[in-house]
Amino acid sequence: MKSGNIESKTTLNMHYLSFSTPFNSAYQNLVKVRPHQTISLDEPNKEYKQPKLNCKFSEVDCYCSDKSSSEIFEGLIDPTGLTPTLIWLDPCKLKNECLAYFIFNWKQQIDATQNVALGIIVPKVNNPKDSKSPYKLWRIGSTGPLYDINLDEPTWYPSLARDNDSLEKAAKELDPYDIFPLVEFPNVVIQPGERALTDHYSLLENYRTRTRNIINLDVSSPCHAFRQLYTTIRALPKFGPSIIQPVVTPGGTPNGYLTVLLAGVLAESCFFTPKDEIPMSSNNEIQGIIIVEKCI
Amino acid sequence: MDVTESKAYTPSSFQRQTRLLKNELSKLGISISTDETSRISFLSRRKYDRYDHFSPGESFDARLLKWLSNFDRDERQTALEIVKCLKFVSVYEIKELAIQTFETIKKTILSEQNNPTEYWYNYLRLRNIELEDGLSKSVFVASVDDANFSFFRRYASRYNCFEKDNFVEYYKRDKESLDELPEHNRIFLIDQLAGSGTTALRNENGKWEGKIPRFQEIWEDHIKECSIYYCPYLLSSVAERNLKERLDEYRKEKKLKIEIVPTCKIPISPCLANKSGTDIDENKPVSKLCRKYYDRFKEDIHIKKAGPAYYGYGRAGLTLILQPNCPNNSIYMLWHDYNDWYPLFPRVTHHRVV
Numbered sequence: 350m351k352s353g354n355i356e357s358k359t360t361l362n363m364h365y366l367s368f369s370t371p372f373n374s375a376y377q378n379l380v381k382v383r384p385h386q387t388i389s390l391d392e393p394n395k396e397y398k399q400p401k402l403n404c405k406f407s408e409v410d411c412y413c414s415d416k417s418s419s420e421i422f423e424g425l426i427d428p429t430g431l432t433p434t435l436i437w438l439d440p441c442k443l444k445n446e447c448l449a450y451f452i453f454n455w456k457q458q459i460d461a462t463q464n465v466a467l468g469i470i471v472p473k474v475n476n477p478k479d480s481k482s483p484y485k486l487w488r489i490g491s492t493g494p495l496y497d498i499n500l501d502e503p504t505w506y507p508s509l510a511r512d513n514d515s516l517e518k519a520a521k522e523l524d525p526y527d528i529f530p531l532v533e534f535p536n537v538v539i540q541p542g543e544r545a546l547t548d549h550y551s552l553l554e555n556y557r558t559r560t561r562n563i564i565n566l567d568v569s570s571p572c573h574a575f576r577q578l579y580t581t582i583r584a585l586p587k588f589g590p591s592i593i594q595p596v597v598t599p600g601g602t603p604n605g606y607l608t609v610l611l612a613g614v615l616a617e618s619c620f621f622t623p624k625d626e627i628p629m630s631s632n633n634e635i636q637g638i639i640i641v642e643k644c645i
Numbered sequence: 646m647d648v649t650e651s652k653a654y655t656p657s658s659f660q661r662q663t664r665l666l667k668n669e670l671s672k673l674g675i676s677i678s679t680d681e682t683s684r685i686s687f688l689s690r691r692k693y694d695r696y697d698h699f700s701p702g703e704s705f706d707a708r709l710l711k712w713l714s715n716f717d718r719d720e721r722q723t724a725l726e727i728v729k730c731l732k733f734v735s736v737y738e739i740k741e742l743a744i745q746t747f748e749t750i751k752k753t754i755l756s757e758q759n760n761p762t763e764y765w766y767n768y769l770r771l772r773n774i775e776l777e778d779g780l781s782k783s784v785f786v787a788s789v790d791d792a793n794f795s796f797f798r799r800y801a802s803r804y805n806c807f808e809k810d811n812f813v814e815y816y817k818r819d820k821e822s823l824d825e826l827p828e829h830n831r832i833f834l835i836d837q838l839a840g841s842g843t844t845a846l847r848n849e850n851g852k853w854e855g856k857i858p859r860f861q862e863i864w865e866d867h868i869k870e871c872s873i874y875y876c877p878y879l880l881s882s883v884a885e886r887n888l889k890e891r892l893d894e895y896r897k898e899k900k901l902k903i904e905i906v907p908t909c910k911i912p913i914s915p916c917l918a919n920k921s922g923t924d925i926d927e928n929k930p931v932s933k934l935c936r937k938y939y940d941r942f943k944e945d946i947h948i949k950k951a952g953p954a955y956y957g958y959g960r961a962g963l964t965l966i967l968q969p970n971c972p973n974n975s976i977y978m979l980w981h982d983y984n985d986w987y988p989l990f991p992r993v994t995h996h997r998v999v
Contacts, residue, residue, distance in 0.1 A: 364769055372765040433766040464766075535745055535909045539732060539879070543688055550687035554659045560691045565741045570748035640769065 359461045361579070361615060364640040365571045368471075377404040377435040377468075378425050382411050382451065385442045397442050400470060400632055404437060411447045412493035421451070422458050426465050433464035435640070440607065441472060441632035444625045445599075446487065446494040452614045453489040461643040469611070469641075471571075471603050473634035479511050479600070480623035484519040486596065488619040498619060500594045502526035504585070505621065506564070506578070508533075508600030508609060513549050515623075516598075520552060523596065523621055528558040531578075533605050534565040568605040571639055575608045582616035596621045603629060607639060615641075654690075662686050662706070669710050674718040675725055685709075685728065692733045697969050698991050705989075712989040715978070716934070723930040727976060728989075730916045733966045734879075736793075739837070742878040743797040746908045750833055753874065753906050754779035780805050783831045786813040788845075788856045791969055792837040792878065816860045823867050832873045834860060838967070839877040839907070840974025841959020842887035843951040846895060853895060861901060873903040880907035881974060882922070883961045913962035914976070925962050932956070935976060943983040945994075948973070966990050 379402055381387045386397045387408055399406065409421045426434045436455070440448050452467065459465045486503075487494045505525035507516055509532050520528075530553065532545060552558075564581070566574040585593040597613035598621050599606045606628050613620060652658060667682040686706070693705035709728065713721045734742070757779075760771045785801070787794040798812045808827050816834065836856070839845055846855040857875065861868065877884075888905055896903060912922050917935075919926040926932060935955045944954065951959040954977050961974035971980040971990040980992035 364772075371762055372768070373762075374764040374766075377765065435765050466765075468765075534738060535742055537909060539734075539909050539911045543684075543692075543732065546691070547684040547687055550683050554687065555656045557654065557656065561737075563737075565738065567741060567745050567748065570745060570752075573744065573748050640765075642769075 358645060360644050362642045362644050363572045363575050364642075366638045366640065368635045368637055371403065372435070373403045374435070375405075376427075376432050377402075377437065379404050379406050379437040379439065380425070380451075381406060381408045381439075382443060382447060383408055384411065384414050385444070385447060386439065394442070398632065400437075400439055400635060402437060404435075412450050413444075413447060420458070421454055422465070426459075426463060428463070430460075430463040430465075433466070435466050435468050437468045437470060439470045439632055440629040441470075442627060442630065444627055445610070445620065445622050446489075446625065448628075449489050449610060449614045449620065450493055452611060455641075456615055457491065459643060461645045466640050466642040469607055469639040470632065470635055471607055471637040471639060472629050472632045473636035474603055474629065474631050479515055480626040481515075482623035482626065484515070484522055484598075484621050485624040486523065486619060486621050487624075488617075489614060496624075500596065500619065503594050503596045503619070503621075504529065505596050505598070506531055506582075506609075506613075506618075507598040507621075508605065509545060509549050510601030510605065511598065513552060516549065517552050517555075519598070519621060520556060525556065525596070527562065528553070528556050529562045529564055530558065531564050531566055531601075531605075531609060533568050533601050535567065535569075537569060566605055566608070568602055568608065571604050571608045571637075574605070575612050575639075578609060578612040579616050582612065582618050594619065598622055599628070603636070611639065611641065659683075659686065659690070662690070666706050666709075669706075670713075670725075673710065673713050673721050675713070675721050677725065681729065688731075688733065692735055692968075693731075693966075695735065695968060696733075696966065696971075696990055698993060708987075708989055711987050715938075715987055720934060720937075723934055724978075726916045726931055727914075727964055727979065730914045730964045731966060732911070732964060734968065736968045739793050739878070739967065739969075740796050742908055743793045744800050746835065746876055746878055747797060747801050749906060749908050750783070750785075750874070750876065751776060751780070754783070754831070777805065779831070781807065781811070781827075782829050783833060784811055784813060784826055784829045785833045785835060786816045786860070788816050788834045788836045788860065788875075790815060792835050794835060797835065816856070817863060820863065820866065823864065826867055829867075830871055832864075832868060832871050833906075834873065834875045836875065836877040838879045838881075838965075838972055838974070839875075839884040839888065840881050840957070840961040840963060840965075840972050841951055842884035842891065843959045845875065845877075845884075846888060846891045847950065848891065848894075849950070853898075857895070857903070861899065868901075871902070873901065874906045875903060876906045876908065878908045879965070880905070880910050881961045881963055882910060882912045883959060885910065887959070911963065911965060914964040916964065917956055917962040917976070925956050925960065931976075935978065938978055938986075941984045941986050942977050942981050947994075 387393050455467045486498050487496050503525050505528045509530045582595050595618040597618050599609035663683045663686045689705035716724045758775050762768050810827050846857045916931040917925050948954050956962040957975050958973040963975045965975050971992040980988050982988050
């Protein structure tokens with residue numbers, strides 16, 4: 350039970366492991382999501398390759414399939430919670446909306462006492478390519494993404510790793526009250542020239558974005574980056590006279606993208622992304638695993 | 646003129662500032678696109694104007710025009726290439742580096758664990774217990790007075806339990822006070838920047854000098870059986886190469902377990918680097934400019950320790966500016982003020998030259 354902005358007693362714990370950490374426990378499941386990673390039980394999606402993990406494989410229907418069910422975790426977990434379960438989710442080939450829906454359902458359906466953690470595979474690919482589709486405002490509801498949303502004064506958290514043209518078009522569409530740009534800093538190698546910031550000078554100057562608004566996300570430590578953004582969005586007043594309506598646009602490296610998406614979904618913010626964008630198109634190499642647990 | 650142009654910090658005033666800067670640069674004989682000028686104007690408003698040693702009201706744009714006047718007219722275009730390659734690290738970013746350094750330290754401790762990984766649930770629990778144990782037996786020591794160490798300590802203590810004595814504000818302490826240290830098996834020596842590695846470790850006529858030998862000398866009774874990690878927030882590629890070679894020898898000679906754990910690496914500036922980025926290309930126009938104006942620079946006793954500083958102290962070849970002070974590893978033309986040279990980012994030297 351929550352009241353106003355008071356946090357519930359359940360907390361989220363996030364871990365990031367390099368993929369060299371194998372687990373052989375039977376109490377883990379890799380969930381394949383229909384219709385993206387498999388077309389049906391008999392007809393696999395030939396473009397999707399299953400990651401090599403020592404675990405059971407289960408297939409579930411996404412909200413966007415005809416057989417959509419909100420009880421997607423039924424049968425995958427020990428309902429008593431005596432045996433902790435790890436559910437693996439591979440974002441490869443999943444649309445933003447479907448990925449967010451799966452995470453949202455984990456948040457809504459799983460109780461902390463059930464001991465079900467979510468393990469998200471982080472592929473080792475170059476920065477996901479920006480989709481050319483127009484940006485669309487959406488948020489996740491219990492039946493899937495909801496698109497017809499009107500926000501009076503959205504506060505926008507866009508990743509500056511996206512290209513400037515698409516962000517400028519998006520800004521005109523969204524007309525944000527304020528912008529809090531997300532910048533991946535520090536990187537393992539710091540390049541002189543500050544291109545990551547100056548590529549967006551017109552957006553930041555036109556919207557009079559203050560320098561102190563810039564949020565540096567340390568994506569080499571996803572736990573820290575997640576905690577930083579999640580607590581920021583959670584702390585925003587969602588009721589009362591100073592209501593703030595956060596809108597997130599993830600982007601950048603797979604680590605950065607997934608961390609921002611995860612923080613946005615779990616903190617129940619809106620999203621502003623190209624419709625049906627598929628951010629991770631390959632899982633040929635895997636760089637790590639994000640594990641999120643609910644704790645009391 | 647648009648009415649809003651007369652107000653500072655509006656989109657129109659940005660365009661006006663860009664237009665004026667482009668005009669002034671053109672008067673100095675520099676051809677530059679509007680896009681490039683906008684980038685410089687943007688960074689000057691957002692970052693450069695906040696350099697700690699600018700006087701109140703002083704702006705980067707004004708200093709830039711004056712600094713370019715140090716050079717002959719036909720050299721100014723080349724000098725502007727240095728400005729395009731600047732990397733300015735703000736105080737806010739230095740704090741982010743402090744945070745990442747602590748996170749990197751946690752990863753270092755975790756990487757030394759060898760927990761059974763059959764069952765993920767037990768693995769995560771054990772991992773956290775051992776991390777807490779590893780952190781509580783660690784001592785964090787500042788090896789420089791401007792590494793935002795108090796912020797580092799507060800960040801580290803926010804999520805973990807430490808005793809006050811797990812943090813030592815400066816490595817130069819009297820030996821008696823070190824008896825108060827908690828039980829420890831790891832020491833993390835925190836530094837802001839290793840630009841060439843010379844200040845950290847060097848061999849002068851067969852004798853080891855620098856922060857690391859000095860630390861070993863003061864702390865000798867408290868580092869037996871300890872692993873030592875030298876953790877600079879920023880490690881230049883030149884320092885990485887130098888320290889790797891020197892530490893190999895130092896370790897053998899002193900029988901010390903010491904590793905470098907950098908937070909970020911910073912390469913030689915593109916305006917000076919060769920194609921592979923591994924060394925200075927002496928034929929680059931900026932390199933030639935560095936050599937031409939070297940007679941205006943004055944080598945003091947400290948600079949001489951690392952040889953001629955044509956491309957910054959220790960030949961680091963950086964175009965790095967830290968908001969609190971410009972490092973001497975950056976190109977000397979950016980920061981020195983000898984012989985009426987006008988610096989772009991005036992530097993306050995750490996060593997008093999008598």
